[in-house]
Amino acid sequence: MVSGKLVKRLTNDQLTNDQIIEKMSRPKHTEYKTPTHIDDYPTGPQYEAGFLPEKNAGWRTFKPVVNHDECIYCLRCYLLCPDGTIMKDNGKIKIDMDYCKGCGVCAHECPKDAIEMVKE
Amino acid sequence: MKSNKIFISGDEAVAQGVRLSRPHVVAAYPITPQTITVERLSEMVEAGEMDAEYMHVESEHSAISATMGASAVGARTFTASSSQGLLYMAEGLHYCSGGRWPVVMMNANRSVALPWSIYGDQRDSLSLLDSGWIQVYVEDAQEALDLIIQAYKIAEHKDVLTPMMVNLDGFILTHTYELVDIPDQDMVDQFLPPFQTPNKMSFENPKNLGFSSRPDDNTEFKYQQNEAMFNAIDVIRKTDEDFAEMFGRKYHGMVEEYMCEDADVVLVALGSVCGTVRVVVDKLRAEGKKVGLLKIRYMRPFPVEEVKDLARRVKAMGVIDKDISFGYEGTVYTNLNSAISQIDKYVYKSNFVGGLGGRDITKAEIEDMYNKLYAGLENKSEETVEFFSLNVEGND
Numbered sequence: 001m002v003s004g005k006l007v008k009r010l011t012n013d014q015l016t017n018d019q020i021i022e023k024m025s026r027p028k029h030t031e032y033k034t035p036t037h038i039d040d041y042p043t044g045p046q047y048e049a050g051f052l053p054e055k056n057a058g059w060r061t062f063k064p065v066v067n068h069d070e071c072i073y074c075l076r077c078y079l080l081c082p083d084g085t086i087m088k089d090n091g092k093i094k095i096d097m098d099y100c101k102g103c104g105v106c107a108h109e110c111p112k113d114a115i116e117m118v119k120e
Numbered sequence: 121m122k123s124n125k126i127f128i129s130g131d132e133a134v135a136q137g138v139r140l141s142r143p144h145v146v147a148a149y150p151i152t153p154q155t156i157t158v159e160r161l162s163e164m165v166e167a168g169e170m171d172a173e174y175m176h177v178e179s180e181h182s183a184i185s186a187t188m189g190a191s192a193v194g195a196r197t198f199t200a201s202s203s204q205g206l207l208y209m210a211e212g213l214h215y216c217s218g219g220r221w222p223v224v225m226m227n228a229n230r231s232v233a234l235p236w237s238i239y240g241d242q243r244d245s246l247s248l249l250d251s252g253w254i255q256v257y258v259e260d261a262q263e264a265l266d267l268i269i270q271a272y273k274i275a276e277h278k279d280v281l282t283p284m285m286v287n288l289d290g291f292i293l294t295h296t297y298e299l300v301d302i303p304d305q306d307m308v309d310q311f312l313p314p315f316q317t318p319n320k321m322s323f324e325n326p327k328n329l330g331f332s333s334r335p336d337d338n339t340e341f342k343y344q345q346n347e348a349m350f351n352a353i354d355v356i357r358k359t360d361e362d363f364a365e366m367f368g369r370k371y372h373g374m375v376e377e378y379m380c381e382d383a384d385v386v387l388v389a390l391g392s393v394c395g396t397v398r399v400v401v402d403k404l405r406a407e408g409k410k411v412g413l414l415k416i417r418y419m420r421p422f423p424v425e426e427v428k429d430l431a432r433r434v435k436a437m438g439v440i441d442k443d444i445s446f447g448y449e450g451t452v453y454t455n456l457n458s459a460i461s462q463i464d465k466y467v468y469k470s471n472f473v474g475g476l477g478g479r480d481i482t483k484a485e486i487e488d489m490y491n492k493l494y495a496g497l498e499n500k501s502e503e504t505v506e507f508f509s510l511n512v513e514g515n516d
Binding site: 048 | 145173193219220221319321328329330337341345347
């Protein structure tokens with residue numbers, strides 16, 4: 001219901017829509033530093049994106065393997081990954097194996113069958 | 121100073137205060153006696169007098185949710201409610217203060233069902249003192265308008281970043297017409313610069329907003345929230361002084377003392393009833409009685425220092441509560457007692473519970489309260505909690 005005009009009013013960024021779409025990627029994982037003083041905490045529960053609690057991929061049995069020759073970079077897997085482990089990386093998709101649980105949604109949804117689930 | 125006075129209701133005064141504060145987003149659901157405020161805002165947006173998005177939400181729960189979402193990414197937001205609607209927002213109120221989103225809300229104080237009642241008392245907002253919002257209670261339409269403008273300045277202050285609720289008594293203030301001075305837009309713009317949040321929406325620097333926390337961090341976030349509320353005390357005082365300097369109207373910060381300088385016996389109250397108490401104080405003063413009024417403006421943060429300071433100077437204090445915490449006493453009384461217990465001095469106290477569900481509090485009743493305080497003081501009575509306006513015989 002809130003218009004794109006309002007979004008433009010609220011953001012300082014001077015980006016075109018194409019630039020915004022290309023920018024929208026999962027942030028790179030950053031190491032979490034345990035706070036020692038109350039001022040180390042952010043004001044309320046909001047912080048730079050990219051701080052994940054700990055690596056979490058232990059229960060994976062099958063891992064997704066991408067065939068980049070077949071991949072058409074449609075980003076369907078990027079949108080549908082339930083754990084947000086897929087990133088855009090210089091025109092290619094990249095899967096973060098530190099967080100991928102091996103659910104296989106990406107392989108199931110890929111319109112070109114370019115992702116194969118391989119037993120680890 | 122140039123004056124621009126118009127004859128409007130308390131609800132309309134709030135709408136004028138909101139317009140002058142230039143919010144980006146207004147999301148509200150109409151409820152008596154707040155309705156006129158949101159109707160006027162909707163009309164102003166439609167007529168292009170306000171450059172804001174007016175979101176027609178389907179409930180109060182959605183109203184607070186929408187304002188939180190917009191506030192989180194840097195929009196100045198406004199919502200308004202009352203009674204049942206405010207309580208329907210209750211989950212969101214805690215969520216909003218925990219998120220440190222400086223939403224400003226008008227609450228038209230109204231009784232809570234059952235029995236169903238659209239008329240005024242203060243049980244709705246006082247039951248939400250622990251929701252983490254700054255709560256101010258105003259006495260007239262002008263104070264309502266001025267406090268909306270001040271509320272944005274206080275709530276958005278970097279050391280505060282806490283939502284704020286401006287309370288005005290249903291009907292007595294919301295529907296009563298008064299002459300109200302409408303401040304100059306340029307001066308309001310000067311007084312209230314645009315909202316700057318550390319969490320401004322940015323595709324360059326994305327943020328994770330409103331995350332969960334495990335037991336290792338939750339206490340720290342609550343500690344921080346409590347500190348912010350205490351920080352608000354100085355910001356409230358400073359904002360009131362700056363406002364007085366620019367607009368010529370002063371509200372005396374956390375509380376206002378009326379004729380308390382040499383007083384022996386004072387009544388303590390919130391909101392519109394203070395106007396009636398002032399009249400009674402004038403009458404009793406003319407008869408030579410040393411009486412006064414403590415108008416508590418802010419219930420959160422609570423004016424502990426101001427209450428202690430006055431308690432050191434007087435002999436008896438009575439609290440008028442337009443609410444009751446069933447099985448105990450009035451909520452204002454509990455808060456006042458807690459502050460007074462910190463000083464090493466005996467003060468005779470009484471709690472007068474009434475004005476519930478829209479019943480008027482009369483001058484005669486207030487005079488009676490002062491007389492009871494004098495009598496209790498003289499007879500060294502035990503302190504009492506009484507419903508002062510029962511129309512029938514009660515139990516002893």
